[in-house]
Amino acid sequence: VPDGHEVLVTTDFCLEGVHFRREWHSAEVVGQRCLARGLSDVAAMGGEPVAAFLSLALPARLPHGWVDGFLRGFRELGDEFDVPLAGGDIAESPDGVLADIVVIGVVPKGKAIQRSGARAGDRIYVTGELGGSAAALEVLRFGQKVRPGGYPRHFHPVPRIAVGKWLREHGIASAMIDTSDGLSTDLAHICEESGLGAELNEDLIPRAATGKGGGEVDLRLALHGGEDYELVFTARKNRRIPDKIAGVRITEIGAMVPGSGVHQGYGGRRRRLKAEGWEHFKRRS
Amino acid sequence: VPDGHEVLVTTDFCLEGVHFRREWHSAEVVGQRCLARGLSDVAAMGGEPVAAFLSLALPARLPHGWVDGFLRGFRELGDEFDVPLAGGDIAESPDGVLADIVVIGVVPKGKAIQRSGARAGDRIYVTGELGGSAAALEVLRFGQKVRPGGYPRHFHPVPRIAVGKWLREHGIASAMIDTSDGLSTDLAHICEESGLGAELNEDLIPRAATGKGGGEVDLRLALHGGEDYELVFTARKNRRIPDKIAGVRITEIGAMVPGSGVHQGYGGRRRRLKAEGWEHFKRRS
Numbered sequence: 001v002p003d004g005h006e007v008l009v010t011t012d013f014c015l016e017g018v019h020f021r022r023e024w025h026s027a028e029v030v031g032q033r034c035l036a037r038g039l040s041d042v043a044a045m046g047g048e049p050v051a052a053f054l055s056l057a058l059p060a061r062l063p064h065g066w067v068d069g070f071l072r073g074f075r076e077l078g079d080e081f082d083v084p085l086a087g088g089d090i091a092e093s094p095d096g097v098l099a100d101i102v103v104i105g106v107v108p109k110g111k112a113i114q115r116s117g118a119r120a121g122d123r124i125y126v127t128g129e130l131g132g133s134a135a136a137l138e139v140l141r142f143g144q145k146v147r148p149g150g151y152p153r154h155f156h157p158v159p160r161i162a163v164g165k166w167l168r169e170h171g172i173a174s175a176m177i178d179t180s181d182g183l184s185t186d187l188a189h190i191c192e193e194s195g196l197g198a199e200l201n202e203d204l205i206p207r208a209a210t211g212k213g214g215g216e217v218d219l220r221l222a223l224h225g226g227e228d229y230e231l232v233f234t235a236r237k238n239r240r241i242p243d244k245i246a247g248v249r250i251t252e253i254g255a256m257v258p259g260s261g262v263h264q265g266y267g268g269r270r271r272r273l274k275a276e277g278w279e280h281f282k283r284r285s
Numbered sequence: 286v287p288d289g290h291e292v293l294v295t296t297d298f299c300l301e302g303v304h305f306r307r308e309w310h311s312a313e314v315v316g317q318r319c320l321a322r323g324l325s326d327v328a329a330m331g332g333e334p335v336a337a338f339l340s341l342a343l344p345a346r347l348p349h350g351w352v353d354g355f356l357r358g359f360r361e362l363g364d365e366f367d368v369p370l371a372g373g374d375i376a377e378s379p380d381g382v383l384a385d386i387v388v389i390g391v392v393p394k395g396k397a398i399q400r401s402g403a404r405a406g407d408r409i410y411v412t413g414e415l416g417g418s419a420a421a422l423e424v425l426r427f428g429q430k431v432r433p434g435g436y437p438r439h440f441h442p443v444p445r446i447a448v449g450k451w452l453r454e455h456g457i458a459s460a461m462i463d464t465s466d467g468l469s470t471d472l473a474h475i476c477e478e479s480g481l482g483a484e485l486n487e488d489l490i491p492r493a494a495t496g497k498g499g500g501e502v503d504l505r506l507a508l509h510g511g512e513d514y515e516l517v518f519t520a521r522k523n524r525r526i527p528d529k530i531a532g533v534r535i536t537e538i539g540a541m542v543p544g545s546g547v548h549q550g551y552g553g554r555r556r557r558l559k560a561e562g563w564e565h566f567k568r569r570s
Contacts (some may be wrong), residue, residue, distance in 0.1 A: 001286050009372065011340045016436055017379040036310040055296045055385045057303075087294065100340045100385035102296055
């Protein structure tokens with residue numbers, strides 16, 4: 001740990017049947033998504049990841065080669081961000097592949113971006129596009145084949161480390177979180193911890209273009225779909241925010257307001273948006 | 286992280302049906318055993334634990350109150366060592382309670398005790414007594430009731446943090462590991478990583494006194510039984526080792542020798558001891 005820095009620790013489960021299915025996701029994809037989940041948590045604090053640790057429990061009858069593929073996908077993404085797999089634990093699983101990913105990161109002391117720093121009047125921004133990952137799940141649930149290239153945020157999520165770091169270095173983000181559970185759920189965490197409400201302009205929410213045709217996903221998926229691993233952050237009203245940071249599109253989608261909860265629309269058209277992220281999709285499966 | 290220190294990270298699964306059974310272990314006991322597992326890894330490096338993180342996946346139909354009991358047991362042990370539960374992740378489990386425990390520790394830079402530092406001629410020592418935890422499992426497998434007080438290392442394992450720290454501060458241990466998987470398995474790791482063999486004097490191995498009668502466990506359980514969370518360490522032949530460290534009995538049980546593998550007996554009576562720790566017990570269940 002460099003002098004003047006503090007340590008960030010993130011832990012996230014990746015469970016077969018909950019976060020992935022072996023018939024839908026190749027071993028490489030599962031490995032990559034698993035590490036991306038942990039790295040994205042570090043990105044959301046403006047930190048820099050330094051090492052990953054993996055607890056892996058495997059069923060006795062797992063096909064030979066699956067773990068090799070998993071570790072290959074895991075390591076490929078790790079290499080991209082200079083994050084070595086530094087240790088972990090192996091156990092036998094009673095049922096299904098169970099992975100828990102721990103990422104250790106560092107951030108200058110006192111500079112980690114919290115969920116609690118938003119003020120009323122702050123504008124809300126999001127990186128990239130939303131709903132692409134959930135769109136892939138919808139197609140898979142219909143039993144249709146999915147071309148991974150058409151859903152990059154689902155099959156090859158790349159965490160927004162550089163964006164998070166840039167925002168922290170420039171002192172721009174007052175609060176931040178990543179969209180692992182979906183915008184409606186994750187933004188609600190910023191609301192709770194900052195003691196505020198949020199108003200979203202649904203027309204502004206950037207929707208992912210997916211599949212062969214590249215059509216935009218439904219608003220519902222962009223509002224509630226999880227596992228896009230984009231960043232949602234707030235910034236003071238008068239801050240100028242670039243259109244792109246580290247090559248990633250940045251879109252203003254609403255504002256923090258006194259009160260509580262996430263709302264769709266402004267003024268008279270305003271209505272409460274229930275948190276229907278990840279949980280919602282799980283129950284329908 | 287204090288200046289001049291480095292960070293230790295340990296991760297360990299505690300899985301229902303593998304590491305515990307809800308019909309055998311109360312929620313409090315599971316929580317305590319779970320944290321003890323992580324703390325013991327830090328003890329084995331001579332480190333001091335500073336915080337714990339917990340990933341917990343719960344089945345939908347888990348009885349109300351179970352998690353409260355789990356966290357109560359977890360926190361009670363944490364309080365004893367000043368280790369707060371600093372964060373984690375909650376998910377739904379497809380089947381059974383799944384916990385992954387991450388413990389962060391610190392140790393003065395370059396002073397962590399490794400498994401690789403033993404030299405030929407070093408003596409082998411163990412803390413406390415062995416086999417008590419496995420003895421409880423044997424009774425439980427026969428379907429008999431077990432009085433937790435008769436098997437403290439199984440139901441209330443207390444990690445050997447103070448012993449590990451003392452050994453590190455006094456520069457005594459050349460290599461160290463904890464007996465989470467059983468002496469034959471864990472000592473084999475020191476052998477592999479130090480490029481040596483080990484000879485054990487079976488008459489010297491301290492066997493746990495268990496149950497109502499307080500009879501000593503079979504040698505087989507002391508050699509192979511896991512989850513005692515004692516420390517096995519090596520020290521140069523000429524080092525004087527106290528009979529007790531931090532109130533815990535220390536016993537010399539053998540020596541490191543050129544070659545490879547763990548052996549029982551010396552000279553002509555010597556025979557290879559197969560690693561039959563944790564895995565062995567699991568398959569018989």
